[in-house]
Amino acid sequence: MEREAMEFDVVIVGGGPAGLATAIRLRQLAVQHDHELTVCLIEKGSEVGAHILSGAVMEPRALNELIPEWRTLGAPLHTSVTDDRFLFLTARRALRLPTPPPMHNEGNYIVSLGNVCRWLAQQAEAAGVEIYPGFAAAEVLYHADGRVKGVATGDMGRTKEGAEGPNFAPGMELHAKQTIFAEGCRGSLTKTLFERFDLRRDIDPQVFCLGVKELWEVRPEQHRLGRVIHTIGWPVDQATYGGSFLYHLENNLVSVGFVLGLGYENPYLSPFEEMQRFKTHPAMRETFAGARRVAYGARAISAGGFQSIPKLTFPGGLLVGDGAGFLNLPKIKGSHTAMKSGMTAAESVFKLLRAGEQAGTEAIDYLHRLKNTWLWDELYRVRNIKPAFRWGLWLAIAYGAIDTYLFRGKAPWTLRHKADHTSLKPAALCKPIDYPKPDGVLTFDKLSSVFLSNTNHEENQPCHLTLKDASVPTRLNLEVYAGPEQRYCPAGVYEFVEESGSKHLQINAQNCVHCKTCDIKDPSQNIHWVTPEGGGGPNYPNM
Amino acid sequence: MKILVAVKRAIDYNVKARPKSDGTGVDLANVKMSMNPFDEIAVEEALRLQEAGKVTEVVAISIGPTACQETLRTAMAMGADRGILVQTDDEVQPLAVAKLLQALVAKEAPGLVILGKQAIDDDSNQTGQMLAGLLGWPQGTFAAKIDVGEGTVEVKREVDGGLQTVALKLPAIVTADLRLNEPRYVKLPNIMKAKKKQLDVVSPADLGVDITPRLKLVKVAEPPARAGGVKVADVQELVAKLRNEAKVI
Numbered sequence: 001m002e003r004e005a006m007e008f009d010v011v012i013v014g015g016g017p018a019g020l021a022t023a024i025r026l027r028q029l030a031v032q033h034d035h036e037l038t039v040c041l042i043e044k045g046s047e048v049g050a051h052i053l054s055g056a057v058m059e060p061r062a063l064n065e066l067i068p069e070w071r072t073l074g075a076p077l078h079t080s081v082t083d084d085r086f087l088f089l090t091a092r093r094a095l096r097l098p099t100p101p102p103m104h105n106e107g108n109y110i111v112s113l114g115n116v117c118r119w120l121a122q123q124a125e126a127a128g129v130e131i132y133p134g135f136a137a138a139e140v141l142y143h144a145d146g147r148v149k150g151v152a153t154g155d156m157g158r159t160k161e162g163a164e165g166p167n168f169a170p171g172m173e174l175h176a177k178q179t180i181f182a183e184g185c186r187g188s189l190t191k192t193l194f195e196r197f198d199l200r201r202d203i204d205p206q207v208f209c210l211g212v213k214e215l216w217e218v219r220p221e222q223h224r225l226g227r228v229i230h231t232i233g234w235p236v237d238q239a240t241y242g243g244s245f246l247y248h249l250e251n252n253l254v255s256v257g258f259v260l261g262l263g264y265e266n267p268y269l270s271p272f273e274e275m276q277r278f279k280t281h282p283a284m285r286e287t288f289a290g291a292r293r294v295a296y297g298a299r300a301i302s303a304g305g306f307q308s309i310p311k312l313t314f315p316g317g318l319l320v321g322d323g324a325g326f327l328n329l330p331k332i333k334g335s336h337t338a339m340k341s342g343m344t345a346a347e348s349v350f351k352l353l354r355a356g357e358q359a360g361t362e363a364i365d366y367l368h369r370l371k372n373t374w375l376w377d378e379l380y381r382v383r384n385i386k387p388a389f390r391w392g393l394w395l396a397i398a399y400g401a402i403d404t405y406l407f408r409g410k411a412p413w414t415l416r417h418k419a420d421h422t423s424l425k426p427a428a429l430c431k432p433i434d435y436p437k438p439d440g441v442l443t444f445d446k447l448s449s450v451f452l453s454n455t456n457h458e459e460n461q462p463c464h465l466t467l468k469d470a471s472v473p474t475r476l477n478l479e480v481y482a483g484p485e486q487r488y489c490p491a492g493v494y495e496f497v498e499e500s501g502s503k504h505l506q507i508n509a510q511n512c513v514h515c516k517t518c519d520i521k522d523p524s525q526n527i528h529w530v531t532p533e534g535g536g537g538p539n540y541p542n543m
Numbered sequence: 544m545k546i547l548v549a550v551k552r553a554i555d556y557n558v559k560a561r562p563k564s565d566g567t568g569v570d571l572a573n574v575k576m577s578m579n580p581f582d583e584i585a586v587e588e589a590l591r592l593q594e595a596g597k598v599t600e601v602v603a604i605s606i607g608p609t610a611c612q613e614t615l616r617t618a619m620a621m622g623a624d625r626g627i628l629v630q631t632d633d634e635v636q637p638l639a640v641a642k643l644l645q646a647l648v649a650k651e652a653p654g655l656v657i658l659g660k661q662a663i664d665d666d667s668n669q670t671g672q673m674l675a676g677l678l679g680w681p682q683g684t685f686a687a688k689i690d691v692g693e694g695t696v697e698v699k700r701e702v703d704g705g706l707q708t709v710a711l712k713l714p715a716i717v718t719a720d721l722r723l724n725e726p727r728y729v730k731l732p733n734i735m736k737a738k739k740k741q742l743d744v745v746s747p748a749d750l751g752v753d754i755t756p757r758l759k760l761v762k763v764a765e766p767p768a769r770a771g772g773v774k775v776a777d778v779q780e781l782v783a784k785l786r787n788e789a790k791v792i
Contacts, residue, residue: 004732046555047575115573132731156728169728217564252564294561454575456557539557539575 003152005173008040008130009353011150012180013137013189015043016052017113018321019182020120021066021339025346027127035354039129040174042153044136044514046535048121051514053213053297053543054113054335055245055255057081057105057228061374062339067123076115079249081105082226087283089234094283101404102330102382105228110249112542113335136531140189140196141173147360148316150175151189156533162462177359178349179317182342185302186516187323188529199310199319205419206304206325207386208520209241212275212490213257214449215295215542222287224248230332235277238393240264241386244278245332246287253294253542254287259332261303261389262420262488262521266430270487271517272298273435276443280436288442296444296452297540298490298515303329304417306383312345312367316360320345328378330385330400340375381409387417424523427482446492450511454539455491457510457532464532465493465507465518472526473505481523488521513538544654544691544713545600546589548623549644550582552607552614553664560664562763569664569763578614581659583621585719587726588689589657590622597691600624602651606643608632612742619737620729626742631754639747639754641673646750648678653714655696660685660718671718681711685720 010026012019023041030037045051060077063070070077084106086099121131138154150173157168181190185208194200229246236242241261248254258275279288302308302325309326312319320326320342327334348366370376388399403411438444457464467473477483478496483505485494491511496503514537519529554560555575563570578586592598603618605611606629615626629643648656661668675682683689683698687706690697691713700707701720747754775781785792 006732006735046557046577049573050575112573118573130735132734134729135731153731167725167727169730172731292564452559454555454558539555541558541574542572 003170003173005175008038008174008176010037010039010178010180010349011174011176012039012041012182013151014182014184014187014321014323015041015045015048015121015131015133016117016182016184016321016338017120017335018323018338018342019180020048020117020124020342021062022180022182022320022342022346023124023129024066024120024127025343026350027124027129029346029350031127033354037350037353040176041124041129041131042135042137042151042174043131043133044531044534045133045537046539047118047133048131049114049118050133050539051537052114052117053211053299053540055211055213055247055257055332056111056113056335057108057247057333058111058113058116059108059331059333059336062336062343066339066343073123075119077109077111079110079226081108081110081228083224083228085227085229087229087231089231089281089283091234092282094231094281100330100400102328102385103230103332110226110228110247110255112249114540114543116335134535135172136534137189138171138531140192141175143316143360146315148179148314149360150179154531154534158462160460160462165460177353177357178363180345180349181317181319181323182321183323185300185322186519186529188531190319190323191519193314193317193319194310197311197314199314201311203310204304204307204417206302206308207417207420208262208300209259209303209329210262210271210298210300210488210490210515210517211257211259212271212298213255213296213543214275214293216254216256216288216291217252217294218254218287218291219289220252222289222291223252223254225250232393234281235274236260240269241389242274246284254291259301262300262517263418263423265423265425266433267424267427267481267484268430268432268487270433270435272446272449272490273433273487276438277435279442285442293444293452295541295543296449297538297543298513298517300516300520301334302327303386305329305386306379307414308417309379312370313362313364315362318345318349318363318366326375326379328382330382337375337378340373341370344369344373344375383409384411384413384415387415421521421523421525424481424484426480446490450491450513453491453513454541455511455513455537456539457512457536459510461533463507463509464530465509465512466528466530468526468528472524474503476524477522478503485518485522485527488517490515490517494518544598545602545651546592546598547644547648547651547653547656548582548585548589548601548603548618549640549656549658549670550586550603550605550614550618551579551659551662552576552605552611553579553662556580556663562765566762566764568760576610578617579659579662579664581661581663581719581721583726584721584723585657585659586618586621586623587724588719591724592689592691593622602627602653604629604644604647606631606635606640615742616734616737617729619740619742620734621727622733625740628742628744629747629750630744631747633754634756635754636756636758637667637669638673638757639752640670641677642752643747643750643754644670644674645677646752655691655713655715655717657717657719660720671716675716678716680714680716682716682718683709683711684718686717687720687722689717689723
């Protein structure tokens with residue numbers, strides 16, 4: 001079937017900090033050099049910000065460079081970090097440790113990254129960027145010679161079986177001289193580009209963490225505006241990489257979350273339940289007394305850092321943001337690097353287009369430019385921190401101190417990563433974890449949580465969680481790993497249900513909050529996440 | 544014939560509405576807003592009538608703050624020819640909405656006004672009826688099917704226990720119910736085209752309408768949490784409980 005096509009100079013896939021910063025910088029350069037440049041940005045969420053979830057403490061470095069006058073333009077960075085605490089938890093106690101240098105937050109702000117993106121989108125539109133939320137990029141388009149030609153948005157109105165329904169509307173082709181992929185962690189098109197252009201050759205596999213977050217409105221007497229708390233230790237064991245964040249931001253809101261390394265080994269582990277359990281710690285539960293939970297969500301983040309950065313460019317396009325893996329894990333921040341990578345990419349792309357390069361050239365100087373920014377240096381210095389956690393928490397902390405203080409991040413070696421999906425041990429070798437039952441006040445079950453993410457997908461559409469081999473869930477996952485997808489999915493999408501004596505996997509795709517964990521953690525990489533109809537997924541407010 | 548369609552910017556149907564902690568209203572800060580779903584159905588019906596050649600122009604109207612322009616752009620991306628925003632940051636209650644629409648009807652002289660039967664934020668279900676009263680026009684509310692003939696419109700209405708068909712003389716007021724149609728997906732090129740369509744902005748004062756609220760909002764609170772159920776041993780116990788505890792029989 002013929003699809004309509006539209007032409008732009010640049011098409012950007014994804015309305016997060018990376019995509020929006022790219023768009024804004026491109027238009028700034030176009031105005032500055034009086035060069036005509038059309039920039040189109042599409043976003044799969046129903047609006048910009050709908051799919052954005054982050055802690056978040058934001059380092060304003062990149063924003064200062066992009067929009068120096070952000071304060072007067074009403075950017076929603078309202079709460080300066082005034083109190084920074086780093087705690088080690090045992091089941092009953094909390095020990096205050098010195099805050100590691102990367103986690104110092106002087107000059108940083110506690111924000112809702114979703115609201116920051118909403119504001120960035122306003123700035124982008126004012127600068128002449130065309131933003132279309134509710135349209136998911138479903139397919140990369142190529143020229144006959146293999147150069148990237150653009151993307152196609154997904155069809156709307158297909159039935160569950162894939163047939164054209166009564167309101168069927170075919171996707172659109174968006175052609176561009178340069179297509180910028182800013183899909184965020186584990187982008188579904190980015191994943192196909194890795195393969196197509198062999199972008200991950202000779203680098204470490206990407207590794208990931210899953211962040212599960214809740215937003216609470218607490219009683220004023222429990223609120224400490226500007227306080228930031230990070231914890232390590234309980235409820236996860238020493239061998240498991242994980243920690244919490246708890247930020248007091250404006251309007252009596254507290255943002256609380258647990259970030260867990262997806263390289264965990266015990267298939268009985270549930271990141272969602274660890275997050276629930278964390279809130280019950282004696283040092284934490286007081287904050288939530290008499291409080292009201294107002295939002296819930298989850299999102300995977302890239303944790304591989306420097307040694308996992310892929311080749312970033314290919315003919316006709318490039319990667320920016322966390323889809324490429326620019327998150328600084330020891331800092332647990334990625335919005336500043338996402339924006340910086342986007343701004344740098346914009347400069348390379350603009351130079352190309354201004355020189356009149358034809359469509360589909362490769363913006364090769366992007367990497368070179370990036371290497372000369374603070375981003376590169378920042379990621380290089382912390383590259384050995386995360387991989388050291390394979391030795392357990394205490395050795396990792398000891399190593400981290402040596403690497404940071406003695407070598408100042410310039411140790412003459414680089415520790416390697418191992419792909420997360422290879423780490424699960426067979427269930428027979430592991431101990432089931434007995435998680436406490438939710439009390440409905442401080443701790444909750446998955447379904448009442450997903451309810452607060454305002455997630456919805458048009459029910460009668462093809463399932464967007466595709467299986468390469470439909471027999472794997474029972475034959476391998478259930479048999480050997482006791483069905484880990486039931487536990488790692490923070491939205492209750494995967495359920496093993498019994499029917500006439502045998503169990504099969506039921507996929508409740510409507511619940512999906514687009515965190516991408518299944519695509520990452522499935523032991524045989526059998527689950528392939530594709531974009532559902534545009535506008536589907538969570539509708540996060542203030543996350 | 545021209546059709547006016549009223550579209551309201553309301554909290555998105557996927558969002559779980561949450562009262563503000565001080566009880567003064569629903570918390571709408573950074574919450575996704577979109578066109579009231581019943582109004583979307585109204586727009587769709589107007590467009591289908593236009594595509595069937597029975598209507599020459601579809602004009603969308605919204606009342607509220609500047610952000611309502613987005614809602615009008617959505618209506619125009621669906622296919623409405625132009626939009627009118629009655630811009631105000633003040634609270635606009637159903638009677639005021641009806642009066643503003645009355646004033647616009649006087650200006651635009653449509654043959655038919657289609658509205659959603661109610662908005663999903665306040666569930667008032669009053670505007671269409673009051674507009675018909677103010678104009679002295681016939682009304683077909685809760686429409687499940689509309690047939691426009693020569694100078695008349697036949698409306699199949701969803702009523703308790705079935706469907707009722709009324710024949711109205713034009714001009715008339717119709718309010719859309721859920722089953723009237725399934726709105727189309729908005730296409731990307733149409734969103735682009737909609738940006739260039741005419742959108743006029745007027746104020747309530749321009750239309751000579753006083754929108755001072757007549758109703759006072761006392762309190763917005765969450766419904767009480769459902770108490771857990773109990774298991775009863777037999778029918779006798781159930782009946783006893785219904786009679787003595789629940790006092791419903």
